[in-house]
Amino acid sequence: MRKLSRNRKAVSPVLSTILLILIVVLGMSVAFGFFVSFVKDYQAGRGGSVMELISVEDVWFKPDHTTIEIWLYNYGKVEAKINAIYVNGMQLDFDPNPIQIPVGKHNNTVAYPTNGWVNDAVYSFKLVTERGSAVEGEYRSPNT
């Protein structure tokens, strides 16, 4: 035993092997951690947009000529969050912002067109979710 502890010849290879293992384990842990985090973000974000399916139930050009109420329904597999609404290419303010729509649920928001809306005109709507998927449609305002 004493002979073994006094033998300095094999210290260097043992230390180097341990160091090598440590470096490899640490390196792989960092890589694995990064990868897990990346996958999680991907699945919750851009990758999850495949599971988003939203339908516009109703667009109501309200009689005050300044607001448009939009009803949405989420028939996808993940909760959707609408954080941008465009009408005829212009981004609108809307309330509540963002609109969260749980799976299988309805929700609504009121959008405020910059110059209000006019009778008997076609408006092109585009609603964009946080994950980047979009719902588009054209709706005609009432003529009276």
Next chain:
Amino acid sequence: MLRRMLKNRSGTAEIVGTVLFLVILFFFFSNVFLWHNQISQEMDSLIADKMNSAVRIETIILSGQAVHSDNEHITIGAPTPYRDYYPQDTRNLDGHSRSIQEEDLGPQNGWSLDVDYAFATAIDAPEKKRLISAVRLGVYASFSDPSEACFVYAYDWVDTAWIDTRLMITKENRWSNTTLPFPASYIDGGGIVKIRIVDASSQLGINDTLRGTLSIDCLEVHADSIELDVTNLGGSDAFMSRLWIVNSTQTTNPEKDHIYSNLEPLSTPPGSHREITFNMAIEETQFNQDGSVKVSVDAQGAMINYVPPSGQTVIFRVFTTLGNTAACSCSFP
């Protein structure tokens, strides 16, 4: 050359290391590929289900219950045998008839007949009348005078005039049926429909020399209402989510121009129908606290507590849990 390369052991560790590294890398990324493939398949399946459960909505006519008369008024004519009016005589097709003979009005007019019947329908409010699409009249009767027939008139409460229904009662016992246009005109504020039967000669100014007898076995009125019918056009079940009710023009109550009723969990199997009826026992639309229209749903369909506004075209749009939608419109007087 090949033997030398095989015998060369230098670089083996690098090759083995690289292969291992690639395997580990592939193991990491294959998870993402597999996950993406799995959700893509799931979503494709969802879209396929959506495409396979398209629906159609349309307005149809719900046949109203037969209403019989309890009230007879003979202006010209005499019952034979002479007795009071028994409503059951004109209620069923059982061979027991109400018989009325023509009355002699003198040498200028001859034999004549004029008898009125009143029918008390349950359509006793303007809100109920809006939901009536047709008034149907059915007469099973005969008139024994071979030289003439009897005409049937209905009273128009709006124009305050008797309108010819084009029905004729002739010598042989038979059914005569007609549907009256503008049904709301033929039902008064209390739900009364009035029918008049007169002989043809008195209407045409011809001197009738033969005495005829009118025999009525059955006389009935139906107030047919409007209802919505949802058809599943696809091959898989369609689950209804909402019925949107949208007024096409602004009403006096604009905040209620876009309303909805929750239809869950009403399902429609492939190729079958579900009926959405209107509750005719109410005088105004009833709402839940969340703003939706009150509804009662069972396996066969739904009944919504909705009263359409007067003089409005209303768009009904059904919406399914898979995002399918269908619409129809209906004008209410």
